[in-house]
Amino acid sequence: QKEVEQNSGPLSVPEGAIASLNCTYSDRGSQSFFWYRQYSGKSPELIMSIYSNGDKEDGRFTAQLNKASQYVSLLIRDSQPSDSATYLCAVKRPGNTGNQFYFGTGTSLTVIP
Amino acid sequence: ETGVTQTPRHLVMGMTNKKSLKCEQHLGHNAMYWYKQSAKKPLELMFVYSLEERVENNSVPSRFSPECPNSSHLFLHLHTLQPEDSALYLCASSQEPQGRGGYTFGSGTRLTVV
Numbered sequence: 001q002k003e004v005e006q007n008s009g010p011l012s013v014p015e016g017a018i019a020s021l022n023c024t025y026s027d028r029g030s031q032s033f034f035w036y037r038q039y040s041g042k043s044p045e046l047i048m049s050i051y052s053n054g055d056k057e058d059g060r061f062t063a064q065l066n067k068a069s070q071y072v073s074l075l076i077r078d079s080q081p082s083d084s085a086t087y088l089c090a091v092k093r094p095g096n097t098g099n100q101f102y103f104g105t106g107t108s109l110t111v112i113p
Numbered sequence: 114e115t116g117v118t119q120t121p122r123h124l125v126m127g128m129t130n131k132k133s134l135k136c137e138q139h140l141g142h143n144a145m146y147w148y149k150q151s152a153k154k155p156l157e158l159m160f161v162y163s164l165e166e167r168v169e170n171n172s173v174p175s176r177f178s179p180e181c182p183n184s185s186h187l188f189l190h191l192h193t194l195q196p197e198d199s200a201l202y203l204c205a206s207s208q209e210p211q212g213r214g215g216y217t218f219g220s221g222t223r224l225t226v227v
Binding site for chain 1: 115153154155156158201203214215216217218219220221223
């Protein structure tokens with residue numbers, strides 16, 4: 001079982017719509033959850049972090065965490081073509097050598113003008 | 114700039130060459146990481162350094178050799194690589210164990226082995 005699972009996509013949404021990205025994780029000891037955005041040929045950029053159950057909003061982005069279901073999601077409202085990228089879900093939990101990060105394979109998002 | 118600087122941005126090397134990748138962080142973090150990113154695969158953790166001590170080596174071939182002379186600098190020495198080693202190599206840093214935050218990544222080195 002993978003530590004972090006995401007649908008690889010591609011996910012296509014029209015400009016102005018809501019894009020919904022989903023992620024599940026396997027270890028209930030996971031404590032911190034992150035969404036990274038990666039443009040083609042670039043490095044990942046942290047856009048959201050969430051640590052407790054519920055919603056966290058930052059501008060057009062909302063992260064949702066449900067620890068009981070081991071589920072994290074990212075909603076992008078009023079999607080723009082500049083949001084077209086790969087979105088990586090990452091989970092941080094205690095490991096043998098301290099906190100360890102685990103990444104999903106990423107979901108490719110295309111926002112169609 | 115993210116506060117994590119990687120050089121070079123692009124590198125083409127032959128299988129018999131020796132080269133080094135450099136990473137420098139200006140964030141005051143105490144942990145640094147090397148990741149490999151290949152197409153269609155998740156980020157692969159290669160090495161972890163915490164307080165300048167290597168704490169993790171994820172079964173990486175010996176043709177990759179890391180070096181961390183201080184908490185701000187990290188190197189990846191490369192020799193006799195294979196074409197399948199062509200990938201984006203990412204350096205990251207974080208503050209551990211107290212930090213709940215995520216990694217900060219450098220811009221990466223795109224490596225091509227010919």
